[in-house]
Amino acid sequence: MxxxxxxxxxxxxxxxxxxxxxxxxxxxxxxxxxxxxxxxxxxxxxxxxxxxxxxxxxxxxxxxxxxxxxxxxxxxxxxxxxxxxxxxxxxxxxxxxxxxxxxxxxxxxxxxxxxxxxxxxxxxxxxxxxxxxxxxxxxxxxxxxxxxxxxxxxxxxxxxxxxxxxxxAPFSTIWDVKQESSSIDTSGWTLLDETGVMKLWEDDAENISRTLSPADNFQVSFSYLPHKGVAAFQHWRTTDILNKRGYAPIHHWGIIRDSNTFATWTFDIQSSAKTLLITRLKSSPENMKTLLAILMSVARKHGMERIEVYNLPDHLQSSAAHLGGLTVERDDHLxxxxxxxxxxxxxxxxxxxxx
Ligand SMILES: CC(C)(COP(=O)(O)OP(=O)(O)OC[C@H]1O[C@@H](n2cnc3c(N)ncnc32)[C@H](O)[C@@H]1OP(=O)(O)O)[C@@H](O)C(=O)NCCC(=O)NCCS
Missing domain, CATH: 3.40.630.30 (Gcn5-related N-acetyltransferase (GNAT))
Known part of the structure; x- marks a missing residue:
């Protein structure tokens, strides 16, 4: 050289x-x-x-x-x-x-x-x-x-x-998965299978394209769109690893109440704590309690130890903290x-x- x-x-x-x-x-x-x-x-x-x-x-x-x-x-x-x-x-x-x-x-x-x-x-x-x-x-x-x-x-x-x-903004909000379940009223919420999440990401991309609004204090704002396989990539990768490791098939990859209230996830079984990693989240503070309880039950069912979301929007920070979420600055995946x-x-x- x-x-x-x-x-x-x-x-x-x-x-x-x-x-x-x-x-x-x-x-x-x-x-x-x-x-x-x-x-x-x-x-x-x-x-x-x-x-x-x-x-x-x-x-x-x-x-x-x-x-x-x-x-x-x-x-x-x-x-x-x-x-x-x-x-x-x-x-x-x-x-x-x-x-x-x-x-x-x-x-x-x-x-x-x-x-x-x-x-x-x-x-x-x-x-x-x-x-x-x-x-x-x-x-x-x-x-x-x-x-x-x-x-x-x-x-x-x-x-x-x-x-x-x-x-x-390499921030994550993390909840430890509690072993005891709480009774939750999930009426109005629908768990999404693979086909369901794929459709959600398509619909979501359209919604975002119509409603994205610029951030204050910045000249220009940008965002990626989750469609055309972007969000699905996290899903396919995980499915493959889970299959190879002999995990029972996972049927649900998202939960939706309406077009403004949903979450999709993937599973990270390769980091130190097995994690249900949220890939898209949209909610009001009021709906966070039920949403998190559903996520907890999915995580528990599949042996995950924590739930993590990257860069939780500001308007959800206080309800997340109130529900036991801890926001930290990551030193990886920056x-x-x-x-x-x-x-x-x-x-x-x-x-x-x-x-
Ligand atoms: C990252 C990589 C491509 C850089 O290659 P390179 O340009 O030839 O440079 P070097 O590996 O000599 O590292 C140069 C600098 O990168 C940084 N760096 C490299 N690896 C690092 C690590 N794991 N953590 C933190 N900094 C790192 C350091 O600042 C290092 O400077 P140093 O001389 O002070 O240690 C190479 O280290 C690599 O292939 N690593 C393994 C794969 C990888 O981690 N890829 C990045 C994934 S995001």
Missing amino acids: DSITLSSLSLFAATPEQIFESRRRTYAEWSGGLSLEEYLARDEFTDKQEVACEGRLITWVLAPRSNPTSLDFLCSCETFRRDGLVCSKANAKPKRVICYAIASVFTPLRFRADVSLLPAISPREWGAPPHRVAHAGDGLFSALWSDVGAEFYRRCGPTKDSDGWITR PSFKWYGEEHSSEIAWLMNER
């Missing part, structure tokens, strides 16, 4: 062989107890889901310009193209935009430090821009959930002095965004910054 310069490298959409190599490499980091075959099979399954199809998922490699198809590429990552919305005080009607989520950033040990030490003082060091790739580009923002702290990605801007991905518009990141609000 002695003579390597930034301009001798570029980003390329991975060939099928490079995709395989990238997944083989990341297995060491993210196997989660799966065998290599199971891990690769899960990715192949994801490839066919809505979140990835129609060119939404692209694996990228950083490779020598002189040998773009090399299997000895320096690092790789994945991008998922998503639908997003932006609005502002001046243009309050939400506008559809292209945006991205970034995942599986990985550099093999032998290339680490070398890559991050490559100097980029001005865009000149990057050399000619990468070739245009079908289904990529035109994004207004992207986000990732950092497991390597906030600093590393902040420093990944195009030059030394410009911001990379900025961590925003939501971090890069804004490609003209505004500075500090002027941008991330709405519905959920899981």
Whole structure:
């Protein structure tokens, strides 16, 4: 790596062989107890889901310009193209935009430090821009959930002095699952099976597109939309792991009362405490008590130890605390965004910054 310069490298959409190599490499980091075959099979399954199809998922490699198809590429990552919305005080009607989520950033040990030490003082060091790739580009923002702290990605801007991905609101509200059940009146509430949650996320995306309103004190607000496989991704991943671990089939993935009162969830059985992780939540403070009691009974039924939600909206904070929820700042899965518009990141609000 002695003579390597930034301009001798570029980003390329991975060939099928490079995709395989990238997944083989990341297995060491993210196997989660799966065998290599199971891990690769899960990715192949994801490839066919809505979140990835129609060119939404692209694996990228950083490779020598002189040998773009090399299997000895320096690092790789994945991008998922998503639908997003932006609005502002001046243009309050939400506008559809292209945006991205970034995942599986990985550099093999032998290339680490070398890559991050490559100097980029001005865009000149990057050399000619990468070739245009079908289904990529035109994004207004992207986000990732950092497991390597906030600093590393902040420093990944195009030059030394410009911001990379900025961590925003890595908060979780957590309830311990109580073993004793309370009697609750669930009339009017409907548990949702797989088909039901898929429809809910579609309807929800439409609702959000109509009703999103800009945050105070920020020039521009953005949000991801949960449809086109975005929320479903968390669901499919979990189903696969639960099946492999021999969990009894889970029939319910959401609960709804009306279009303003619902929650959907996934199960995280890989972190230190088994968790029912809420993926979408909409409620009034008054409905939180029943909603939480239902979530408790679902969590208890499936042996979960806690219930967690990312960035509970302000208007639900006090009822959540009253119901025993503890809000903490996480040190992993840090939501971090890069804004490609003209505004500075500090002027941008991330709405519905959920899981
Ligand atoms: C993250 C990664 C791509 C960075 O590769 P790189 O650019 O070559 O850089 P390095 O690994 O040398 O780390 C550079 C800096 O990143 C940060 N960093 C890397 N891993 C970190 C971790 N687990 N926790 C916190 N910071 C970390 C540190 O600031 C480090 O600087 P240091 O020299 O002070 O330790 C690489 O470490 C990797 O592939 N790690 C395993 C997979 C992973 O965790 N990916 C990120 C998922 S969000």
